[in-house]
Amino acid sequence: MVIKIELSSERLCLRPLSDIDTQALFAVFSDPRVMRYGSTPEWDSLAKAEDKVLRNRRGVQSGESMCLAIFHRHDYRFLGTVDLFQIDVQCRRAELGYTLAFEAWGQGYMAEALTTLLDHVFAELAFNRIEADIDPRNAASIACLERLGFQREGLLRQRWIIGDEVSDSAIYGLLREDWIAR
Numbered sequence: 001m002v003i004k005i006e007l008s009s010e011r012l013c014l015r016p017l018s019d020i021d022t023q024a025l026f027a028v029f030s031d032p033r034v035m036r037y038g039s040t041p042e043w044d045s046l047a048k049a050e051d052k053v054l055r056n057r058r059g060v061q062s063g064e065s066m067c068l069a070i071f072h073r074h075d076y077r078f079l080g081t082v083d084l085f086q087i088d089v090q091c092r093r094a095e096l097g098y099t100l101a102f103e104a105w106g107q108g109y110m111a112e113a114l115t116t117l118l119d120h121v122f123a124e125l126a127f128n129r130i131e132a133d134i135d136p137r138n139a140a141s142i143a144c145l146e147r148l149g150f151q152r153e154g155l156l157r158q159r160w161i162i163g164d165e166v167s168d169s170a171i172y173g174l175l176r177e178d179w180i181a182r
């Protein structure tokens with residue numbers, strides 16, 4: 001499944017990540033406050049951003065993943081990203097990831113971006129299930145998911161080792177039927 005979409009909402013527009021986003025992407029992912037509970041340490045070189053753009057292009061081509069860059073409609077500033085990955089066409093499911101620039105926290109931007117994305121993936125792309133793997137200490141992310149109706153489905157112990165730090169995974173899931181009923 002090749003997913004190449006552009007979406008917009010009241011304050012935001014979302015479009016596929018591209019080469020021109022490399023610098024802005026690096027600025028967000030090199031911030032230790034943003035990467036505190038991420039699946040990698042904060043990025044230490046622009047090459048990591050270039051690599052993500054390249055991997056995203058391959059993921060879109062193979063239908064396995066897709067990253068959308070989030071911009072403010074007003075001034076077109078880069079606010080962050082949303083990712084669908086581990087896309088399983090047969091099971092109509094994907095894993096969800098998302099990141100906002102630190103300066104953009106606390107203003108409802110991710111809730112707005114994810115609402116727009118989830119409307120699209122359930123209504124237009126006919127996904128049945130979206131899941132997220134979250135560090136259970138990541139309170140902001142958990143609040144964001146729960147506000148959208150995701151349910152906590154389990155805890156996988158010591159699933160990650162980032163640098164020297166071992167951490168658990170809280171698994172969250174949202175079904176198409178949950179989204180329609182909400």
Ligand SMILES: CC(C)(COP(=O)(O)OP(=O)(O)OC[C@H]1O[C@@H](n2cnc3c(N)ncnc32)[C@H](O)[C@@H]1OP(=O)(O)O)[C@@H](O)C(=O)NCCC(=O)NCCS
Pocket residue numbers: 033034035037038096097098099100101104105106107108109110111112133134138140141143144
């Ligand atoms: C997870 C993350 C995206 C959450 O960001 P956030 O800004 O808290 O999330 P939202 O966009 O849902 O905003 C909700 C907050 O904005 C506030 N808000 C302000 N204006 C709002 C509006 N118009 N609409 C909705 N919420 C609004 C809400 O009250 C809420 O604040 P609160 O949590 O203090 O009550 C952010 O912390 C982040 O990027 N973290 C690093 C990356 C990460 O951990 N990603 C998850 C792992 S995949």
